[in-house]
Amino acid sequence: MLKSPIPINETLRLQALYALDILDTPAEERFDRLTRIAQYSLQAPxxxxxLVDAERVWFKSIQGLEFTESPREISFCGHAILEPEALVVQDTLADPRFSDNPLVLETPLIRFYAGVPLTLSNGLAVGSLCVLDHQPRQLSIEQLALLSDLAQCVIEELERVRQQPQLTEMALAQARYAAIINSSDDAIMSKTLDGIITSYNPAAEKLFGYTAQEAVGQPMSMLIPPERADEEGLNLSRIGHGERIDHFETVRIRKDGSPVEVSVRISPIKDAAGEIDGASLIIHDISARKRREQDFAKISRFNQAVIDGADHLIITADARGIILSFNRAAEASLGYSAEESVGKLSPALFHDGDEIARRAQELTAAGKPVEPGFEVLVKLARSQNGGDTREWTYVRKDGTRFPVSLTVSALRDASGAITAFLGIATDISERRQAAQAQRENEIRLRAILDNILDGIITIGERGIVESFNKSAEKIFGYAADEVIGNNVRMLMPDSSRSDQDGYPHHFITSSKKKIIGMDGELLGRRKDGSTFPMELAVSEMRLADTWMSTGIVRDISERKQVERMKREFVSTVSHELRTPLTSIRGALGLVIGKFSDSLPAKALQLLETANRNSERLTLLINDILDLEKIESGRLEFEFKAVDLVDIAGQAIIANESYGQQHQVHLRLAEAPQSAIIWADEHRLLQVFSNLISNAVKFSPAGGTVDIMVHRRDNRFRISVKDKGRGIPAGFRHHIFQRFAQADSSDTRQKGGTGLGLSITKAIVERHGGNINFLSEEGAGSEFFFDLPEWLEVIEQAQTADNRPHMLICEDNPDVAMVLAELLAHEEVASDRVGTAGAALDILKRKRYCGMLLDLGLPDMDGLALIQCLYNNEATRDLPIIVVTGRTREDSGAWNGEVLSVVDWLQKPVDRERLGLALKQIMYPYTRPRILHVEDDIDFLQVTEAILADDSDYIYATSLSAARDELGRNDYDLILLDLSLPDGSGLDLLDVINPETKVIVFSGQDADKIPKEQVSAALTKAKTSNKQLLATIRRVINQKIN
Amino acid sequence: MSELLKIMYVDDEADIRTIVEFALEDEDDFELKICASGQEALDTVGDYCPDFILLDVMMPGMDGPTTLQRLRELPDFSCLPVVFVTAKVQPHEVAHFKAIGATDVIAKPFDPMLLPEQVRDIWRSIVHE
Known part of the structure; x- marks a missing residue:
């Protein structure tokens, strides 16, 4: 194929082509018209x-082809432009220049070509007009001439454009304006004087949402909100008069109906003749600006509101001292209005003149000379950054005054020059009052503290006294200065001090808000060394970060004295009453007992009356004495485990004769085999007697009183039931009151002191019971109370529990429970038994590491129990801690030393001493022998530091050393490393005694450890010290159990 | 109870002395010596040599406990059973009397008709120990 050749004038040719400015422009009818003519007249498809461009041939007009250009080198036209007249190829396949041209062989399968060059008037051929066919053919001379004519028409058309350079410049200018208008951010439109839109730029499209096509030709009014419809008419008429309308702000409507705030400028447009035929509009979207303005206004209003809403008086003044602003608080506080102040007054007006003068003197004296007046207020603010704050007195318009704290600061412009002064004042009258009130309050509190009769001591951490009031001074004889800063121990007698080193600690930790010591009392020590009984109440509080406690101390020597005197008085009175009573009763008793036969019946009757009343008087004295003791809490009880059924039986026997006197039968109507409770037998008998005698008294002759004991869960109910006249409804609610009797005539009829039931109630309550009654008038009454069952054995220590187990043998269930709690606190589990029998029983089936033993057991003396345990091989070595009210010396006859008694603790039990005794019992367990087989010396040292306190710690650094050590000594525990210089630690397992526990403690996670020989495996890096200790304890405890 | 029981009763209160005398005088197995003060008791105890002493507590001059203490200081009477007959019978008082060496306490007012048997009971318990 012959590529289309490049003409010698190619550069010029291309310049000429480009000058046509036609490449890549849209198809134009003027050319298409000509090609259509050619197509039709020449019958060519x-x-x-x-137009032949540098690399391509571009088609300005196309008939019968899909594409718009083709490569120049394969083009026919590239050849045609070189021809003077025309290039005609009758059969492309027959022409060697084109036979292999792709345009021939493939689409569009050109078999015929005829092209006339488009040679411009300057002689340069820029392209061709060509006809193509899919089969070979010929053109007649006429046809060729037609083609040439048409080509000439095309050339003319091409030249026509080229020959209008002026027009093109205008077009360019227009295009530039158009570009400016199109790229403007403002909407630019034009309209006719009738208000029809004639042009509409892209910014307008954006602003209003209508496209240019939609807008042009439409009335302007579509963009104007109805309420502003007048605007348009007015504008049009002004424009019509040649007026220009400068920037007015208005609202327009978008296509979507939303309003937009705009600024509009309208100018008249004149036609060529100078007549006004329309208007241009430049419309600027000002909604953003409006929004900013609104925001700013909002902020300003907000600031103003803040300033006005402030409690502070905010006043600004210019540099000369004239007020610039004056907020509401200033108006309200000072009584001046902003109106009368701003621009007129000086802030100095509100000040106390004397104060200003004094301050002026001060400043002058300090080297800042100033005349009294406004300048005094701002003197310091002028020369410093930040404000100058001080207290002043403000004078209101009405002349009244109030104190303020005023901060004055200078407001400066960018250059640092002062533009104004800002004063912010706070009314501090309340603050002053509060401070004053606080001072007064402190004085008052101080006065209360100092005048209160109780000594009040505050104690900080570590028992250091921090305050000591006047009464404390009086009580202890020390001045506060002598005590504050010292340990509170100085206020305790020596015995207390040595007893518990941590005395303050003790009362801080153990007795929150509770009175401490035996009977809530403690001994205090005065400065002179004398001691006195005191009551101490301690409460803890947290102040900031430290704990402190407040101790309230009351010297109770006097009260103790009074108590003693009262006791002595009661004792004396009862003695003094009984002495004559002894004679009266004795005399009457003897006369009636020995001489009744020789007395006249009347005389005997009178003597018997006298005798009965003397007996009643004796009872009354006894009851009053009992009641006095109950009230003062001194009624003594001797609790032990007793059988309620027994006591009921005894009570029936004791009251049988009384029943017989009234012809009333007493009957134990219902009772279990036994009912063991924790009680004072004699007091309980008193209760039975009271209830039975009451029941008898109110039973009809021949009646029966039923006494019943029956179980209700783990309590027993005791009832005494009569079929008497019942208790009158009106009397029921005060039946337990003192000297209460339903009918005052009963006193004579029935005997009794009227104190029995109140004593009964008190006794039952002391036993943890409640007494109540059921009664039906005319049908009888039933009094009943419930008492808890006493359990002989309370088993709580579970075999699964890893803690050591102890047995508590103590008949008082309350004490037993306290002991169990103390043991639990020491990590010891326990079972409780209440009798020696139960203890012996349980020891046959369970193993304990020790026993806490009370000596006063109901069924056997504790010492006898110890002997009994010692005599039995199985229990001989059982360690025993005796817990008793007796001192060791009291049991002098018995030599406890030979037995396994570890310690002898006095009640109440001292927790620390019990802890020590327990340690003694646990000794072999809490201080085990541990062999550590390990070759890393550093690691051995660390482990020794952890374990040496609680164990005998020996180490071996090799297998052979370990073997030697194991041959010599027994160990409770081996800590075993696996990799040792002379082999694996596991090799040792064969020589370790099966009793000895093994914990593998090695650097690697060992998985091939024979579980049956190793109790635990720890990995060095993963094991904390705490874990190590815990594991050792656990393993050793397994050994115990 | 074949032997004659020699009892010394000491009380400052004449009426009560009379009552005790009347209550015990008819008992064939008792021999009674009555004293009106602790001092009198100390003065006569050596001659009379009682088997045991019934002693009032509240007496002017020398009270019962002091009398007991003095008695114990006499060589032959350090172990002589002494029973207080008193209205001071609150538990702590009884405990106190026993602590200072009293064998037992009989409460006032007592039933004069039962007094002889009460005395015999105490004596039996002393002999049995």
């Missing part, structure tokens, strides 16, 4: 106007 394809006709083109093509």
């Amino acid at each position: 394809i006709v083109l106007v093509n």
Whole structure:
């Protein structure tokens, strides 16, 4: 194929082509018209106007072809432009220049070509007009001439454009304006004087949402909100008069109906003749600006509101001292209005003149000379950054005054020059009052503290006294200065001090808000060394970060004295009453007992009356004495485990004769085999007697009183039931009151002191019971109370529990429970038994590491129990801690030393001493022998530091050393490393005694450890010290159990 | 109870002395010596040599406990059973009397008709120990 050749004038040719400015422009009818003519007249399927560009042939007009250009080198036209007249190829396949041209062989399968060059008037051929066919053919001379004529028409058309340079410049200018208008951010539109839109730029499209097509030709009014419809008419008429309308702000409507705030400028447009025929509009979207303005206004209003809402008086003044602003608080506080102040007054007006003068003197004296007046207020603010704050007195318009704290600061412009002064004042009258009130309050509190009769001591951490009031001074004889800063121990007698080193600690930790010591009392020590009984109440509080406690101390020597005197008085009175009573009763008793036969019946009757009343008087004295003791809490009880059924039986026997006197039968109507409770037998008998005698008294002759004991869960109910007249409803609610009797005539009829039931109630309550009654008038009464069952054995220590187990043998269930709690606190589990029998029983089936033993057991003396345990091989070595009210010396006859008694603790039990005794019992367990087989010396040292306190710690650094050590000594525990210089630690397992526990403690996670020989495996890096200790304890405890 | 029981009763209160005398005088197995003060008791105890002493507590001059203490200081009477007959019978008082060496306490007012048997009971318990 012959590539289309490049003409010698190619550069010029291309310049000429480009000057046409036609490449890549849209198809134009003027050219298409000509190609259509050619197509029709020459009967050719394809006709083109093509222009030969540097690399391509571009078709300006196309008939019968899909594409718009083709490569120049394969083009026919590239050849045609070189021809003077025309290039005609009758059969492309027959022409060697084109036979292999892709345009021939493939689409569009050109078999015929005829092209006339488009040679411009300057002689340069820029392209061709060509006809193509899919089969070979010929053109007649006429046809060729037609083609040439048409080509000439094309050339003319091409030249026509080129020959209008002026027009083009205008077009360019227009295009530039158009570009400016199109790229403007403002909407630019034009309209006719009738208000029809004639042009509409892209910014307008954006602003209003209508496209140019939609807008042009439409009335302007579509963009104007109805309420502003007048605007348009007015504008149009002004424009019509040649007026220009400068920037007015208005609202327009978008296509979507939303309003937009705009600024509009309208100018008249004149036609060529100078007549006004329309208007241009430049419309600027000002909604953002409006929004900013609104925001700013909002902020300003907000600031103003803040300033006005402030409690502070905020006043600004210019540099000369004239007020610039004056907020509401200033108006309200000072009584001046902003109106009368701003621009007129000086802030100095509100000040106390004397104060200003004094301050002026001060400043002058301090080297800042100033005349009294406004300048005094701002003197310091002038020369410093930040404000100058001080207290002043403000004078209101009405002349009244109030104190303020005023901060004055200078407001400066960018250059640092002062533009104004800002004064912010706070009314501090309340603050002053509060401070005053606080001072007064402190004085008052101080006065209360100092005048209160109780000594009040505050104690900080570590028992250091921090305050000591006047009464404390009086009580202890020390001045506060002598005590404050010292340990509170100085206020305790020596015995207390040595007893518990941590005395303050003790009362801080153990007795929150509770009175401490035996009977809530403690001994205090005065400065002179004398001691006195005191009551101490301690409460803890947290102040900031430290704990402190407040101790309230009351010297109770006097009260103790009074108590003693009262006791002595009661004792004396009862003695003094009984002495004559002894004679009266004795005399009457003897006369009636020995001489009744020789007395006249009347005399005997009178003597018997006298005798009965003397007996009643004796009872009354006894009851009053009992009641006095109950009230003062001194009624003594001797609790032990007793059988309620037994006591009921005894009570029936004791009251049988009384029943017989009234012809009333006493009957134990219902009772279990036994009912063991924790009680004072004699007091309980008193209760039975009271209830039985009451029941008898109110039973009809021949009646029966039923006494019943029956179980209700783990309590027993005791009832005494009569079929008497019942208790009158009105009397029921005060039946337990003192000297209460339903009918005052009963006193004579029935005997009794009227104190029995109140004593009964008190006794039952002391036993943890409640007494109540059921009664039906005319049908009888039933009094009943419930008492808890006493359990002989309370088993709590579970075999699964890893803690050591102890047995508590103590008949008082309350004490037993306290002991169990103390043991639990020491990590010891326990079972409780209440009798020696139960203890012996349980020891046969369970193993304990020790026993806490009370000596006063109901069924056997504790010492006898110890002997009994010692005599039995199985229990001989059982360590025993005796817990008793007896001192060791009291049991002098018995030599406890030979037995396994570890310690002898006095009640109440001292927790620390019990802890020590327990340690003694646990000794072999809490201080085990541990062999550590390990070759890393550093690691051995660390482990020794952890374990040496609680164990005998020996180490071996090799297998052979370990073997030697194991041969010599027994160990409770081996800590075993696996990799040792002379082999694996596991090799030792064969020589370790099966009793000895093994914990593998090695650097690697060992998985091949024979579980049956190793109790635990720890990995060095993963094991904390705490874990190590815990594991050792656990393993050793397994050994115990 | 074949032997004659020699009892010394000491009380400052004449009426009560009379009552005790009347209550015990008819008992064939008792021999009674009555004293009106602790001092009198100390003065006569050596001659009379009682088997045991019934002693009032509240007496002017020398009270019961002091009398007991003095008695114990006499060589032959350090172990002589002494029973207080008193209205001071609150538990702590009884405990106190026993602590200072009293064998037992009989409460006032007592039933004069039962007094002889009460005395015999105490004596039996002393002999049995």
